[in-house]
Amino acid sequence: xxxxxxxxxxxxxxxxxxxxxxxxxxxxxxxxxxxxxxxxxxxxxxxxxxxxxxxxxxxxxxxxxxxxxxxxxxxxxxxxxxxxxxxxxxxxxxxxxxxxxxxxxxxxxxxxxxxxxxxxxxxxxxxxxxxxxxxxxxxxxxxxxxxxxxxxxxxxxxxxxxxxxxxxxxxxxxxxxxxxxxxxxxxxxxxxxxxxxxxxxxxxxxxx
Numbered sequence: 001x002x003x004x005x006x007x008x009x010x011x012x013x014x015x016x017x018x019x020x021x022x023x024x025x026x027x028x029x030x031x032x033x034x035x036x037x038x039x040x041x042x043x044x045x046x047x048x049x050x051x052x053x054x055x056x057x058x059x060x061x062x063x064x065x066x067x068x069x070x071x072x073x074x075x076x077x078x079x080x081x082x083x084x085x086x087x088x089x090x091x092x093x094x095x096x097x098x099x100x101x102x103x104x105x106x107x108x109x110x111x112x113x114x115x116x117x118x119x120x121x122x123x124x125x126x127x128x129x130x131x132x133x134x135x136x137x138x139x140x141x142x143x144x145x146x147x148x149x150x151x152x153x154x155x156x157x158x159x160x161x162x163x164x165x166x167x168x169x170x171x172x173x174x175x176x177x178x179x180x181x182x183x184x185x186x187x188x189x190x191x192x193x194x195x196x197x198x199x200x201x202x203x204x205x206x207x208x
């Protein structure tokens with residue numbers, strides 16, 4: 001039991017720690033179409049040199065993996081699943097995603113696009129035969145519609161369809177689809193734009 005509480009506490013820390021707190025003052029937020037104007041000068045670190053971008057998939061995956069095991073939800077059938085634990089799983093994943101999108105940067109009407117974080121969650125919740133093609137569909141939607149919100153909507157729509165095709169239990173499809181849908185839904189409800197943090201190569205420090 002003690003080990004379960006340790007796993008649960010670690011999962012909570014990884015999933016609920018706000019992404020905005022991991023961003024230094026040397027980053028700025030950009031929409032998809034604004035990437036064309038990024039400074040690519042080799043004299044400075046490249047725009048993608050933002051540690052949070054590479055930590056987020058690991059945080060999302062590790063936090064979700066630890067959460068599932070701390071709640072004894074690593075089962076194959078619905079009849080074996082702890083319904084109370086499943087409710088806690090959905091609640092923590094939802095709170096975790098909400099904590100990732102809010103930011104003090106970019107002014108009003110801007111939310112962080114937790115692409116890596118949500119992708120890590122999906123990878124932890126689904127087998128590769130479902131998670132990989134769903135994330136590919138999300139990426140295709142991103143580049144097709146040229147909006148970060150399209151990544152989440154396209155992935156959330158593709159997951160249930162692919163889940164039926166590969167025979168994954170619906171109780172694992174649901175939290176994975178929610179992980180992809182929630183950031184897009186939050187942006188839609190609030191009328192905000194989803195933007196990605198990139199390194200500011202202008203040399204000017206942004207206020208925290």
